[in-house]
Amino acid sequence: MTPFLQLTSMLVIILVAAKLAGWLTTRLGQPSVLGELLVGIALGPSLLDITHLQFVTDSHLTEVILQLGELGVLLIMFMAGLELHLDELFGHVRVSALAGVLGVIVPVVMGWGIGALFGMDTSAALFLGLTLGATSVSISVQTLMELKALRTRVGLSLLGAAVFDDVLVIVLLSIFLALSGGGGGFARVGWIFTRILAFLLLSMAFGRWVLPRLTRRVAELHISQGSLALAVVVMLVYGLAAEIVGGMAAITGTFIAGLMYARSSDKSRVENGLLALSYGFFVPIFFISIGLSINLRQVPASALWLMLAVCITAIGGKWLGSGFGARLAGFSWRESIQLGAGMVSRGEVGLIVGAVGLSNGLVTDAEFSAIIGMVVITTLITPLLLRGLFGRAQNKAVPQNQQGA
DSSP, X not given: OOHHHHHHHHHHHHHHHHXXXXXXXXXXXXXXXXXXXXXXXXXXXXXXXXXXXXXXXXXXXXXHHHHHHHHHHHHHHHHHHHTOOHHHHHTTHHHXXXXXXXXXXXXXXXXXXXXXXXXXXXXXXXXXXXXXXXXXXXXXXXXXXXXXXXXXXXXXXXXHHHHHHHHHHHHHHHHHHHHHHTOOHHHHHHHHHHHHHHHHHHHHHIIIIIHHHHHHHHHHSOOTTXXXXXXXXXXXXHHHHHHHTSOXXXXXXXXXXXXXXXXXXXXXXXXXXXXXXXXIIIHXXXXXXXXXXXXXXXXXXXXXXXXXXXXXXXXXXXXXXXXXXXXXTTOOHHHHHHHHHHTOOOHHHHHHHHHHHHHTTSSOHHHHHHHHHHHHHHHHHHHHHHHHHHOGGGGTXXXXXXXXX
């Protein structure tokens, strides 16, 4: 079987399994994303390991699927930005800042303490704390879309808090790597801030003055789906710029791209096309790919107690930190608890940060396995928490094109 036919076979399995699992979990009253995450783990190396079946000989197959999945998470965040307006986010800056900053500081300190308690050296314990400080709201965004709660005060503040979280974790991680590597110092920290500021200013300027003119011009051309193609290109460029210019996560860039595109007259023209493209193909692959990238069989028995402690700390630290920050900003206790729960998931960001530590010799294989277990648990528990906290009423009559199922 040729590599193309192998890829085609895998995509058939992934899409069918994702849609069936999503449908089943919605029938059980849970978000469809939970079913897709669970079936992804079942299809991955933790159980069935479908990308290593007997007929699969292409060594690059798993990598291709993971990269297709990365496009899915970029589309999720772009669609989230497309549903919002900058004025809505700016109206929740205070709560976003407090929830984002405390949502990093509290789990970092708690993670440091847990690492020290388990006998890890100072560098490894600090890095473990930084791993727990990261967040990935793509799972929460998808769940809130299904619950029709993305444009609530909690949903808006959650997205803003994720941006503050991303910036702060990047800065802290860069400072840590600079100091542990013995070079860079304050000059490197200043350069990091400069890059982040440059990206934010350039992205806002382009979105405010160039993008509206560009979308109108493309709309006037006789090109098949030209407006949709432009939206995808803009999304990808913002993602690239976030990584290359700002040193930030690409998902932050695509979220900002969505915010900018929401201001254009072309929003309604591209929205339906993006929904079909996202939820018909790329987004299900993303949720399945999380399971394909994780092998729970590699978690040694000796790391189970550490993994349990890290999971409890990761959930409690993020929930307490972000929730307390929201409460300080004037949210009710219920809203604060909801926002804190939405920040719990680590997802692909947790895996990336953990991999940085492993490649730099900051954590052992057993400690990295504990981090992987933490990523799995926090990713799976977040949809359940949000579903329970937002209640059944908000899940009624959700449009099919906004569901992962």
